[in-house]
Amino acid sequence: MSIKAYEIVPAIERSKLIGDKAKTAIECMESCGKNLYIGTTDCFIIHFLLEEKSQPNGKIMYNSEQQSRKYLGLKKPIIQLKAASALNRILVLCDSTLTLLTMFNLEPILSGAKVKGVTAFSINESPLGNNPFSVEICVAYGRKKSLQLFTVTEDRMVATREVAVAEPPVNMCIDGASICVALGSQYNMVNFETGVTQDLFPYENETTKPLIKRVGNEEFLLSGPSALGMFVTSAGISQRPPLQWSDNLSSVCFVFPYVLAMDEEFITVHSILDQQQKQTIPFQGGKIIGDFEGRIFVASSKEVYSLVSVPFEKQIQDLLDSRRVEEALALAKSARRTIPKERFIKMYRRIQQQAGFIQLRQLNFGEAAELFKSGQLDVRELINLFPFMLPTNSNFTRSVPLLHDIADIKQLCLGDAGKVKACKDFLASFLEDVRDSNLVVGYKEEVDTALLKLYAEIDSPKLVDFVSSENGCFIQDSVDSLQKYGRHHALGLFHKYHGDNEKALQVWVSIVSGELTDPSHPGLPFVVEFLSQLTDHELVWRYVDWALEKDQEQGVKIFTQRPVDEPQTERMRPETIVDYLHRYPQAVVGYLEHLVFTRKLEKEKYHTHLAVLYLDKVLQMRKDPSIPPDEMERSREKLREMLQFSSLYRVALILGKVKETDMYAECAILYGKKEEHDKALRILVYKLKDYRAAEQYCDTNAKGHDLSYRRRLFQILLSVYLDPMEGGKDSLAAPAVQLLNNHAEDFDAVRVLQIIPAHWSIGLIQQFLNRAVRQSMHDQRTTRVERMLARGENLQLKGTSVGLKRTxxxxxxxxxxxxxxxxxxxxxxxxxxxxxxxxxxxxxxxxxxxxxxxxxxxxxxxx
Incomplete structure (x- = not known):
């Protein structure tokens, strides 16, 4: 694919070069600084001074002035010229003889330094020596079939090494210790240090002119078979794909990243980045093309031109305009060698940004995102493509010159709703990705506001978390957008994050009350939880009645779920809250349960109040025959747990109310609290006939007391069983015997034997007696062991004491x-x-x- 990389500009007019000598023709050419040297077919060397000037329109033109003209008198063409600026010398190859001339007056060196029999020579760009006042060259000898290395100084050429080759060398090029040489029909790679010669590949000498050009460190470009330009390293391998160029080339040169090849009609420009031909320049009668310190000169037999490089920026821009993104980026990377670092970084980032918008135009979102990030795009350039996404307080204007020609996303997508949605999804994804990166520094408000608007528009599940966490959104735009799309719950969260709790509550209350609709809102429990964590107690009390009227069970959580470490205030004192909640029966019970069971406040009034409320509820339910029995039992169980759990309520007050009913289980608990165990147990045994409950009563009330207290309780229960005044004779013998058998260790066997009826047989209480005897024997033996251990310890201490006193x-x-x-x-x-x-x-x-x-x-x- 074509690109304009070079423009051809006249360098030396025909009249100045040839004059009236029609037979004179250009044979070779060399340039050094502003100096241009022409070697002619009739043995002349002409020295010109070239001045390069820039026109107002940016074009380059040359002014040339002839400085000197030297005839060597051999009537042979000047085959090759090379300048050695460090030595102020020109190396001239004419009539198979290599000589030295001064650079400015073209006079021969007095020492007469010459090398004869030379077919070609090459200056070593990577010399093996380190003398800055000498030049290394390699000379090819046709008749001798050898290559020789010379060190050239101001007045002499000294041979240092020589290597023989199989055939007469036709052309060659040296770099470091490696020489790439073209023999009669074969390319070879020769290493001067090791003397090793490596065959590369053959060529057709009848159809192919053997061209060799250094393109890098020990890397050469060769004209190969089938019109291919072959890259070869000193190791004899190719690290780049070949170039496809025309037949019958006369000359090539290389200026990174382009290879320029000349034939009789055209100059073609090839890129080594992708091996593609980029430009074709018509040039009739082309004879020489050469690169000299980055400048390219071309010559026909009569005229000299310069190929002026089109600035890299323009080449790259042309590629971008043609949507050739990969080529543009590759060319931009290659420009790093020729542009100062800071300027390159700035240029390359802009190119990446432009390439990103080209990829966006083609809906290649992944590629666009990578280019935007690596090019450090001002994210506002991207947000600006989406109408109304930037905050209304933003004064952003697009960069000049423009990075793209996209009006907006709708114009880009031609109104296609699916494409527009895909673009918005890309914007959201990209902004999420860069939100915490350096790309957003200074633009957080724009990025977060755009994200919020996108989330609100597409009803993203990420919206709730976004507005609840750290963000830099522009408040007015955000509120308007959330209201516009009906994201009321998110609006409340947004107000909450920005510290406006009153507005947040107004929104949420409206949702719960049905004035606003938002399916994402969790409902009343969410508002209650928020109020329970709110430290503005005045604001909390404004919504207490509303919440309790909606649901007392939920509303009371405003008080029961408050933070444990919350500073106490007069408005949140338990007494204040209890007094206020009297209008809400369920709520006051829930709050008292919180004080008693959760916070474990040991205040008689709270415990008594809760017990009274439990009791009143049970009494009220007993009056209503429609109450299901299981519901009644649950309420009574709750009351019994409270009476048994707490020891802080006013027992007499509760007992006075319970005694008037047939709530015997509750009465038994209350008598137990008053230490009137006989009454309690008689109720359980004779009123309720619940013998298991009677045993549990003894177990429960004995907790926290010593063994004697426990034995007293079980002794009372046994006495109740055996009381002849309450039941008939031996009517409760079975539970009494079972009690003795189950709890033998909880009785004093002597007292039991004293109170049981005399007519009971030994067999009836045999199990009890066996266990009692075993327990008694165990206690006796344990006591004896403890006594003996104490005696042993005493004796040990006495022995120690005697030993101490004896010293x-x-x-x-x-x-x-x-x-x-x-x-x-x-x-x-x-x-x-x-x-x-x-x-x-x-x-x-x-x-x-x-x-x-x-x-x-x-x-x-x-x-």
């Missing part, structure tokens, strides 16, 4: 206290178990050594 302590005038280092003034002293002797007053703690800190006992010191 003598000698106290002399020379002995000093080991704590204060003073002598003993009297016979009183203290001795520690480790042998330390001190004054009595220095032994402050007889259980701790005052010197070593060793602990002899855990008992505290006496004060």
């Amino acid at each position: 003598p302590v000698t106290l002399s005038e020379e002995r000093i206290c080991q704590v204060c280092s003073r002598p003993f003034g009297d016979n009183a002293f203290a001795r520690y178990p480790n042998g330390l002797v001190t004054h009595v007053q220095c032994a402050r703690n007889k259980y701790v050594c005052p010197v070593t800190g060793r602990l002899f006992s855990t008992k505290p010191a006496k004060k």
Whole structure:
């Protein structure tokens, strides 16, 4: 695919070059700085000074002035010219002789340095030596069939190495230690350091002119068979695909990234990036093309032109205008070698941005996103394509020059709703991806506002989380958008995030009340939970009545689910709340349950109040025969649990109400709270005839007391069973015997034998007696073991004491206290178990050594 990479511009007019000498023709050419040297067929070297000038329209033109003209007198064509600017010399090959001339007056060197029998020579661009005042060249000898390396100075050429080849060399090029040489029908790669010669590939010498051009470090371009340009490295391999060019080439040159090839009619430009031909320039009679320090000159037999490179930016822009994104990016990357780093980065990023919009135009969203990110696009350029997505307070204008010619997404998609939706999905995805990156620095308001508007429009499930978390949205636009699309729950969350709790509550209350519709709203429980966490108590109380009227069970959670660490205020004191909730029976019960069971407040009035409410509810239900029995039982069970659980309510008050009913189970619990266990157990045994409940009563009320208290309760229950005044003779013998058998360890066997009827047989209470005897024997043996262990410990301590007292302590005038280092003034002293002797007053703690800190006992010191 074509691109205009070069423009051809006249460099030296025909009249200045040839004049009236019709037989003179250009044979070779060399350039160094502003100096251009022409070698002619009639043995002349002409030196021109070229001045390059830029026209107002950006075009380049040349002014040329002849500086000198030298005739070598050999009547042979000048085959090759090479400038050695470091030496101020020109190397000239004419009549198989290589000579040195001065650069500016073209005079021969006095030393007469010459090399004869030369067919071609090449300057080494990567010399093996490190002398800056010399040049390395390689010379090809046709008759000798050899290649020779020379070191050239100002006045001489010194041969250093020589390598023989199989055939006379026709053309060659050197780089470093590697020489690529064309023999009669074969290309070879020769290494000067190792002397190794490697065959590359053959060529047809009758149809192919052997051209060799250095294109990189030890890499060469060769004219191969079938009109192919072959790349070869010094290792003899190709790392690039070949170029396809025309037959009968006369010359090639290379200026990255282009290879220019000349035949008799055209100059073709090929890119080594994709091996495609990019441009064809008509040029009749072309003879020479050469690259000189980045400039390209071409010559026919009579005229010299310059190929002026079209600026990379224009080439790339032309490619972008043609939608050739990959080529544009590849060419832009290649420009890194020729453009300063900062300028390249700025240029390349803009190219990536333009390429991104081209990909977007083609709906290639993935490629567009990558280009936008790598090109560090101002995200507002993308958002601006979507109408009304930028905040209304934004003063953004598109970059100049424009990155694209897209009016907006609707124009891009030609009104196709499916494509428009796909573009909006892409925008949302892209903004989500870059939201926390450097691309958004300074533009967070624009990005977040656009995301919110997109989420609201497409009813994204991400909207709720987005408005509830950190965001930089422009408030007015966001509110308008959420209202427009009916996202009322999200609107409330948005107000909440921005600290306007009152507006948030107004929206949510309207939704719950049916004034607004939003299926995404969780309903009353959500509003209640929000109120329960709100620290603005004045605002909370404004909505308490509304919530309780909607649902007392839910509404009371405003108070029961408040944070544990919330600072206490007068408006949230339990007394205040209880007083307020009297109008709402369910709510006040729920709140008192919270105080009693959850917060475990030990205040009599709360416990009594809750017990009274439970009882009143049960009494009220008993009056209504339509109440199902299971519902009644649940309420009574709740009351019984409360009466049994708490010990803080006013028992007399509750008992006074219960005694007037047949609620015997409740009465039994209340008598138990008053320690009137006999009454409680008689109710359970004779009123309810619930013997299992009677045993559980004893178990429950004995918790937290010692064994004697527990035995007293079970003894009372046994007495109730055996009371002849309540039931008939032995009417409760069965539960009494079962009690004895199940709880033998909870009775004093002697007392049991004293109260059981005398006519009961031993067999009837045999199980009880067996267990009682075993328990008694166990207790006796345990006591004996404990006594013997105590005696053993006592004897051990006595032995230790005797041993300590048996050891003598000698106290002399020379002995000093080991704590204060003073002598003993009297016979009183203290001795520690480790042998330390001190004054009595220095032994402050007889259980701790005052010197070593060793602990002899855990008992505290006496004060």
